[in-house]
Amino acid sequence: MDLVKKIQDDLRQKIVTALEKAKTGGKFNYQEIPAFVIEVPREKQHGDYACNVAMLLARQARMSPVAIGQAIIDLLPQNDPLISRVEVKGAGFINFFLKEDWLFDVPRVVWQSxxxxxxxxxxxKKVQVEFVSANPTGDLHMGNARGGAIGDSLANILSMAGYEVEREYYVNDAGNQIELFGLSLEARYLELCGCEFRFPEGGYEGQDVVETVRHFIEAYGDYLVGANPYERRQKLTEFALKEKLESIKTSLEAFGIRYDVWFSEQSLHDSGKIEEVTEELKTKGYLYLKEGAWWFRAGEDSGEKDEVVIRKNGLPTYFAADIAYHKNKFERGFDWVINVWGADHHGHVARMKAAIAALGYDPNRLDVILMQLVRLYRGGELVRMSKRTGTLVTLDELLEEVGKDAARFFFVMRSPDSHLDFDMELAQKQSQENPVYYVQYAHARICSIMRQAERAGILLKNPDEVNLRLLCLPEELELLRKVAEFPNEISMAAATLSPHRIARYVLDLAGMFHSYYNHHRVLNEEENLRDARMVLMEAIRRVVKNSLGVLGVSAPERM
Incomplete structure (x- = not known):
């Protein structure tokens, strides 16, 4: 049960009833009740919940929001068992102050769940979350890692919010980057076999490519030296893609990520799906021929430039493959499709939505999370280079240095659209300066309390057997209120595609717990108060554990 939603629904119904009474009683008139919100205000002095309906009605009612708000308050039920008082403040917000009684149901709900x-x-509803989808031409780097943490945490949150979720990795195993990869592999192969070679301009120069070619030679020797160049590149590419994908899977599993589907771009070419979708767009009038190439007509209203879909040489572009891929997603029955992309794909979002609309699908069924860059710091110095590859720092190297838990938590702490400065020294610290340690320590501390109680022969009781009204300190009531918010936080994080919301929530909860624990005893109290506080501790523990769980972070019992 979501107590917060239940209260919000109750308040919403009371407001609607008051509005209907106001209209029939001639207090003020309106055509329809607007889509108002009831939310927790940022400042405590503004109550437990605030509603914006009065401001939204001002134009219809031709009255000031404050006057509308006061009229609504006057028509609310008197002596309500839930509401302590109501007031109109500021620009016309209706602020509700609740009685504390409902908070004592919180531990019971947590216990029963x-x-x-x-x-x-x-x-x-069936949701697909596609994330990382890095080219299988090298190791995963920090941008991929942030996308992995965001995408996987979001998938966990959506699943907890009641959606049927599928995780997917789109394997870019076709196109220009794979051709260039093949040429790079071929050059390294010939080099290692002692033959003349020419390294392609803009080729993949990382040490990992050299290692892959060495692995091929160890397995198969130099038999490709005299082979047809096309066959040579094909064999090397096939071997390298398989090895790279296995390496990517291993790295992501170490990061706590497992995919339901690995979807091959090449399969779209082989099955004729790209040709099929371009013909459909031609038939519908969304493609036009110019200078020998076929262009997608974005439309004047979109503000986007038209984009080439089929080149002059007859080969489809990456955009064409992406259109076919997204059509395939909807054909598989997903109600909601979510992509996690780097911010450099910003210009691609509107074009993709336009293409989806051209195919007859609602573009609102596609959401794209754009994430900004990650900068790594060690000792205040920017870290740019990988020790092994000489290029970007890899996910494997980061995990080796700071571990999965710190990496996952740090990557989701900030909104995806903000730049992230990752402090590697801070991530390694076992102190309260380290956010993930701070939260995990809250869980471990509560587990320690329970072990101490068990050693003393004190059992954790069912909330129904405890007088929870003894939890009357302001800090205890705030902790109960915070625990009650968790299901609603999951709903909001899912609706707004904001996994960082859960990281912020659990940091706040951990901070409240640590402050309480540092000032108040749990076990060394009078029996009834002790039992009530133990129940409170257990409720907090479960919420901390579940919050960390959706973020892919462990909840240790000892630290």
């Missing part, structure tokens, strides 16, 4: 507190009922 077991370890699944925060899990919502199925909503009957």
């Amino acid at each position: 077991g370890e699944s507190y925060g899990q919502h009922k199925p909503v009957g």
Whole structure:
């Protein structure tokens, strides 16, 4: 049960009833009730919940928001068992102050939910989250790692919010970058076999490419030296792609990520799906021929430039393959498709939505999260280069240095659209300066309390057997309120595609717990108060564990 949603729904119904009474009673008139929100205000002095309906009605009612708000308040039920008082403040916000009674139900709800507190009922919608999808031509780097943490955490959150979620990796195993990869492999192969070679302009120069070619030679020797160049590149590319994909899978699994589907771009070419979708767009009038190439007509209203779909040489562009890929997603029955892309793909979003609309699908069924760059720092110095490859620092190197938990938490702490400065020294610290350590320590501390209680023969009781009204300190009431917010935080994080919201939430909860623990005893108290506080501790523990769980971070019992 989501107590917060239940309260919001209750307040919403009271407001709607008051609005209907105001209209029939001639207090003010309106055509329709606008889509108003009831949310927790940032400042505590503004109440437990605030509503913006009065401001939204001002134009229709031809009255000031404050007057509308006061009229609504006057028509709310008197002596309400939930509401302590209501006031109109500022520009016309209606602020609700609740009685504390509902908070004592929070531990019962958490207890009854077991370890699944925060899990919502199925909503009957199928969602696909596609993320990372890095070219299989090298190791995963920091941008890929941030996309992995964001995408996987979001998939966990959506699943907890009641969606049927599928994780997918789009394997870019076709196109110009694969041709260039083949030429790079061929050059290194000939070099290592002692033959003359020419390295392609803009080729893949990383040490990892050399290592892959060495592995091929160890397995198969130099038999390709005298082979047809096309066959040589094909064999080397086939071997390298398989090795690179296995390496990527291994790295991502070490990062806590497992995909349901690995989708090959080449399969779209082989199956004729790209040709099929371009013909459909031609038939519908969305492609036009100019200077020997076929262009997608973005439309004047979109503000986007038209884009080449089929080149002069008859070969499809990456955009053509991407259109076919997204059509395939919808054909597979996904109600909602979410992509996590780098910010450099910004210009591609509107074109993709336009292409989806041209194919007859609602473009609002596609959401794209654009994430900014990651900068690594060590000791205040910017870290640019990998020790092994001489290029960007790899995910494997980061995991080796700071571990999965710190990496996952740091990557989702900030909104994807903000630049992230990753402090490697901070991520390694076992102190309260380190955010992930700070949160994990909250869980471990509570586990320690429970072990101490067990050694003393004190059992954790069912909330129904405890007088929870003894939890009357302001800090205890705030902790109960924070625990109650967790299911709603999951809903909001899913709706707004904001995994950083859960990281921020659990950091706040951990901070509140540590402050409480440092000032108040749990076990060395009078029996009834002790039992109530133990129940509170257990509720906090479950929420911290579940919050870390959706972020892909472990919740250790000892630290």
